[in-house]
Amino acid sequence: MFPDSILDNEVAMSKTSIIPFGPQHPVLPEPIHLDLEIEDEKVIRAIPSIGFVHRGLESLVRKKDYNEMVYIVERTCGICSFMHGMGYCEAVENLMEVKVPKRAKFLRTMWSEMSRVHSHLLWLGLFADAFGFEALFYQAWRYREKVLDLFEMSTGGRCIFSVNKVGGVVRDVPEDMLKHFKQVFTDLKKDVKVIGDTFLKDKTVNMRLRGVGVLTKEQILDMGAVGPFARGSGITHDLRMTGYDAYPELSFEPIFETDGDNYARTKVRIMEIYQSIDLICEVIDKMPTGPVSIPVKGNPDGEYAMRLEQPRGEAVYFVKGNGTKYLDRFRLRTPTFANIPAMVESLKGAELSDVPLYIHSIDPCISCTER
């Protein structure tokens, strides 16, 4: 009936094929391509490639002066745009030894934590969509809208905010608006708890996440991963501990889990949402009065590498000035680029049907990577 070779397991098992995954794929939000080398349904190797929408934003540093460059850097990404602008400004401010007013630091911290809340809610939605729980996806994005509304109210934008400048921020937030923010976030915490509990306690969700995509602490260190992805494997590294902006005056401790699977990464991000909401309320309570920016004189000269904790992990902003208003070099190392090697490592041995979950578990932002 069947030829012997088909019935012979050994022969059938040894067949290797390559499946192209992306850059256009239903579960991929952004263009990354993987060549998946598979045996039966198991991935034995993944070869990544990027660059499909590379924009070369870094090269614009030679054409725009260091103040105009803030608006270019913000456009690296539509999700973490605030923190990209902030990281660049703080790198230049540190280089020029500019002392930013305290209120500006608190406002930057508040907007940063708001960015983290909406980025993690976006990820939770996309992750739920990737494992087929669409109701959870809609709920997560519904709550994210509330944060975007607050961004629009305070900055005028929902994606690109343009409130950072070298020397502080360009907009102040009035006290009554801050009180409104606190009320919204207090309510939001109760709402997010409902979807958070579904992620962490629902049986079907647990079955898809527990024990999937396990990376040990040693593997994470070997592959140089960062952010919540690394903190899910027991790494306690969080750059907010360096005490930039208002963090020294806030009660903050890094959140981490030790299991190293997709469940641990999800739990870290959900706990970070609760923590960020607490930090926002604390910032509003402790918000000092005073100016939000100071005039900056002179031009940057020298080199400085600023590191920030973005929602997706550690981002490095390297600036090199030459004493003129044009910088010599600006280099942005994004967390997604740092997490790709670990993601590729985790794919070894994965089931083909779980590949989207593995990719989503690093919270990929290819827009950042294709800066």
Place this chain on the structure above:
Amino acid sequence: MDKIYEPTQNYRLVKAEELLDVVQEKKNDGKRLLQMFVTHVYGAYEAIYIFDEGDYKIECIVTYVEDDETLASVSDFYPYACYYEKEAVELYGVKINTGDSFNKLYHIAEETPYVSRFDIR
């Protein structure tokens, strides 16, 4: 916060032939490579390796290679460094024997697009 780490940074210029010894020392001491990148400056390539020294301190190792020289690959010590090295090779045109098993990371139409755009004279 109970403890605040003061971020500090050092810059160290090393010769290209001493680079691997310095990086091996970093690896043996358990330091983390944050990133590596190159720029074409004054007719040579400037390569900067940023290391996390622990307690949120960083050190930048700076080295220079001529256009026709090959920069040593550090991916034997840090496997993920090959991604940064591939970016440097494919976007900036520096010569590095990345020595890994896949060929191309960036799918872009123009080869080494940043060679002239970042040329600092």
